[in-house]
Amino acid sequence: MAILKIARMGHPVLAQKAQMVEDPTAPEIRRLVRDMIETMIDANGAGLAAPQVHVPLRLAVFQAPEDRAEQRLSEAERYDQTAPLTVIINPEIEIAGPEMEGGWEGCLSIPGMRGFVERPAHVRYRGVDHEMRPIARTAKGFHARVLQHELDHLDGILYPQRMRDLTKLIFESEAKHWVPAAEAEE
Numbered sequence: 001m002a003i004l005k006i007a008r009m010g011h012p013v014l015a016q017k018a019q020m021v022e023d024p025t026a027p028e029i030r031r032l033v034r035d036m037i038e039t040m041i042d043a044n045g046a047g048l049a050a051p052q053v054h055v056p057l058r059l060a061v062f063q064a065p066e067d068r069a070e071q072r073l074s075e076a077e078r079y080d081q082t083a084p085l086t087v088i089i090n091p092e093i094e095i096a097g098p099e100m101e102g103g104w105e106g107c108l109s110i111p112g113m114r115g116f117v118e119r120p121a122h123v124r125y126r127g128v129d130h131e132m133r134p135i136a137r138t139a140k141g142f143h144a145r146v147l148q149h150e151l152d153h154l155d156g157i158l159y160p161q162r163m164r165d166l167t168k169l170i171f172e173s174e175a176k177h178w179v180p181a182a183e184a185e186e
């Protein structure tokens with residue numbers, strides 16, 4: 001296991017479209033997945049995409065734990081708004097409704113910053129994990145946000161490119177002025 005170096009905004013690998021993973025079960029993919037999970041946890045991020053560790057492949061790891069979700073969720077809502085530690089390879093995403101939702105995001109490739117980003121509130125996605133197990137889920141809330149943020153990385157898009165109001169691109173240390181801002185890590 002190893003903690004990988006994280007590319008920061010400005011590195012070309014973050015701006016390119018990542019390639020499909022030919023064999024999700026290959027030993028080098030398994031090793032990459034292990035190292036990415038260790039790196040994400042070490043950096044206290046909610047997600048990490050392979051381009052962020054200088055590997056331009058369509059692979060990401062993320063989690064949407066219950067403490068990130070809104071309070072008082074029904075059982076069905078909790079199912080959509082939370083996700084266990086997930087490895088997703090060659091994902092496809094589909095917007096599942098017209099509603100947009102704003103939220104504060106951060107990114108391990110843009111350390112110390114937060115930005116307010118509006119994204120589709122409800123998405124569906126599918127892909128496989130590193131054991132070729134199929135993944136097919138609907139996502140709302142923080143789950144939808146972290147998923148879309150990670151998948152953007154696979155297309156060379158960083159969250160400031162999704163922002164409509166750059167006055168809401170702020171330093172984390174100023175987030176207290178934007179209560180209840182800046183809960184999202186990555």
Ligand code: NI
Pocket residue numbers: 106107108109149153186
């Ligand atoms: Ni990010």
